[in-house]
Amino acid sequence: MSVEISRLDNGLHVVTHSMPHLETVALGIWVKAGSRDELPEENGIAHFLEHMAFKGTKKRSAQAIAEEIESAGGEINASTGMETTTYYARVLKNDWPQALDILSDILTESVFDPDELERERHVILQEIAAAGDTPDDLVFDLAQSAAFGSHPLGRPILGVHDLIAKVSRDEILAWRNRNYWASRMVVAAAGNIDHQALRREAEKLLGNLSSGVPPGRNRPDFVSHTELAQKPLDQTHMVLSFAAPGYRNPEIYRLQVLSSLLGGGHVLAPFPGSARKARTLLQRVLFRFRLRGCRPVRRLCGHLA
Numbered sequence: 001m002s003v004e005i006s007r008l009d010n011g012l013h014v015v016t017h018s019m020p021h022l023e024t025v026a027l028g029i030w031v032k033a034g035s036r037d038e039l040p041e042e043n044g045i046a047h048f049l050e051h052m053a054f055k056g057t058k059k060r061s062a063q064a065i066a067e068e069i070e071s072a073g074g075e076i077n078a079s080t081g082m083e084t085t086t087y088y089a090r091v092l093k094n095d096w097p098q099a100l101d102i103l104s105d106i107l108t109e110s111v112f113d114p115d116e117l118e119r120e121r122h123v124i125l126q127e128i129a130a131a132g133d134t135p136d137d138l139v140f141d142l143a144q145s146a147a148f149g150s151h152p153l154g155r156p157i158l159g160v161h162d163l164i165a166k167v168s169r170d171e172i173l174a175w176r177n178r179n180y181w182a183s184r185m186v187v188a189a190a191g192n193i194d195h196q197a198l199r200r201e202a203e204k205l206l207g208n209l210s211s212g213v214p215p216g217r218n219r220p221d222f223v224s225h226t227e228l229a230q231k232p233l234d235q236t237h238m239v240l241s242f243a244a245p246g247y248r249n250p251e252i253y254r255l256q257v258l259s260s261l262l263g264g265g266h267v268l269a270p271f272p273g274s275a276r277k278a279r280t281l282l283q284r285v286l287f288r289f290r291l292r293g294c295r296p297v298r299r300l301c302g303h304l305a
Contacts, residue, residue, distance in 0.1 A: 031180055042167075044156075048167060049176055055111075055116035056116060065106065072095045100202070101205060107206075135231060151220040181212030
């Protein structure tokens with residue numbers, strides 16, 4: 001494995017994993033800014049900002065962004081988490097400079113057209129409504145709220161209806177300007193790519209970004225609490241969360257093995273089929289091990305009939 005890491009003068013990091021036998025490259029820009037960096041009255045802004053990324057820049061329309069990456073046979077997307085926001089693409093090995101140019105463009109030159117903003121507001125409000133009607137999603141939001149209370153990690157990434165319905169373009173831009181600094185960014189790529197070539201392109205496209213002084217983050221406290229949501233359903237969805245060692249603790253490897261043994265998040269747990277059919281109580285068990293804030297959280301999720 002050939003991994004290289006370098007740092008630009010403005011604090012932005014460039015990371016590559018060279019895999020010269022491949023014909024493709026996956027690359028992205030990771031920003032250390034997510035829902036945990038929102039104030040209570042900003043809940044959902046990080047996700048709203050990510051939605052606006054592909055809605056047009058100073059030199060590309062929304063349609064041009066889609067057509068340019070698709071004409072090269074690539075794909076492009078973005079995602080928002082509690083800790084980070086990611087803008088990423090996958091392309092053929094000779095097209096990564098074009099992909100990085102597009103990613104840098106949407107990251108730094110998005111215009112936030114008012115009409116597009118209103119369309120995306122409607123889309124996000126639909127997402128929030130759908131999540132509230134999906135017990136599989138809702139139960140994990142409740143678990144976060146129970147575990148972290150009023151801390152930003154206890155709030156949903158999508159935000160809440162009342163705030164998203166009225167958040168303004170200026171408020172979204174203000175949040176971006178407060179959190180999107182070069183010192184909080186990583187340009188990473190894996191595949192058939194040369195590290196120095198990526199560094200040169202990153203310097204050209206993102207080297208002028210200010211290093212800035214990002215706001216600090218408050219350490220969350222993991223608390224014991226119970227939250228319930230009554231829904232007229234035939235099933236009950238349950239989550240048990242436990243504070244666990246940090247990812248630098250050697251115990252994390254034991255927890256990863258335990259996670260696989262107990263279901264691994266996506267596999268049916270090894271309960272005898274006859275026992276499940278006989279009692280028809282426990283349909284599925286998931287064991288997930290994820291980083292949330294400064295510490296991982298372990299969750300046991302059972303769907304009960």
